Amino acid sequence: MEFSSSETVLRDDAFRQALIRIVRFCARHWLFAANVTLIVFSTLPLLAPILAVLGFEGVANVIFVAYSLTCHQMPSRSFFIFGHQMAYCERNTAIYFSMALAGLLYAWLRRRGLPPLAWYWYGLLIAPMAVDGFTQLFGWRESTWLLRTVTGTLFGIATIWLAFPRLQESFDDIEREL
Numbered sequence: 536m537e538f539s540s541s542e543t544v545l546r547d548d549a550f551r552q553a554l555i556r557i558v559r560f561c562a563r564h565w566l567f568a569a570n571v572t573l574i575v576f577s578t579l580p581l582l583a584p585i586l587a588v589l590g591f592e593g594v595a596n597v598i599f600v601a602y603s604l605t606c607h608q609m610p611s612r613s614f615f616i617f618g619h620q621m622a623y624c625e626r627n628t629a630i631y632f633s634m635a636l637a638g639l640l641y642a643w644l645r646r647r648g649l650p651p652l653a654w655y656w657y658g659l660l661i662a663p664m665a666v667d668g669f670t671q672l673f674g675w676r677e678s679t680w681l682l683r684t685v686t687g688t689l690f691g692i693a694t695i696w697l698a699f700p701r702l703q704e705s706f707d708d709i710e711r712e713l
Contacts, residue, residue, distance in 0.1 A: 559709075562710045563710065565702065566641070566642055566699070566702075569638060570639055576631055577628075577632045577634065578635075580598065580602055580623045580628070581616070581621060581628075583621060584616040584617055584621055584622075602623050608620070608624060612624045612625055614628060625680045625684055629690075633687065633692050633695075634691040634692075634695050641695060641696075645700070649700055651696070651700035652696040660690070661690050661693055663689060667683065667686045
């Protein structure tokens with residue numbers, strides 16, 4: 536089966552138009568997708584102990600094992616719900632919940648022209664977590680749940696404030712180009 540050059544051009548143009556529609560859709564809805572992902576990712580570890588209490592140990596264990604790829608899951612550094620350990624540590628709990636909340640807040644503030652966080656402010660806001668984590672890692676001191684939570688929260692908020700406005704600018708540029 537041979538295609539004429541006009542059929543090839545039409546087929547290529549249809550493919551191009553479909554690709555443009557997909558890119559435009561992604562540019563317009565990236566924030567929704569990012570926030571849904573953050574909410575799901577931050578909520579599943581909270582659900583694991585609740586599911587275990589409700590008798591769904593198999594599902595709870597799948598969540599726990601899946602999150603072992605992203606966290607050390609040390610019981611001494613984890614929150615417990617109803618006597619069951621969450622699927623990630625206190626610091627990760629703070630990081631991902633604060634990222635989800637900051638992402639939702641950004642969705643509300645983005646059209647008000649929230650400027651991206653400057654890199655030097657980002658460095659200052661994440662430095663406490665680095666100091667807390669490394670001093671604990673090298674055995675110089677033991678962190679507390681409160682310190683891990685505060686430093687993780689600073690990191691999560693700073694990361695969203697750094698990344699989301701820049702992503703918005705990039706996706707706005709893509710839409711203008713299309």
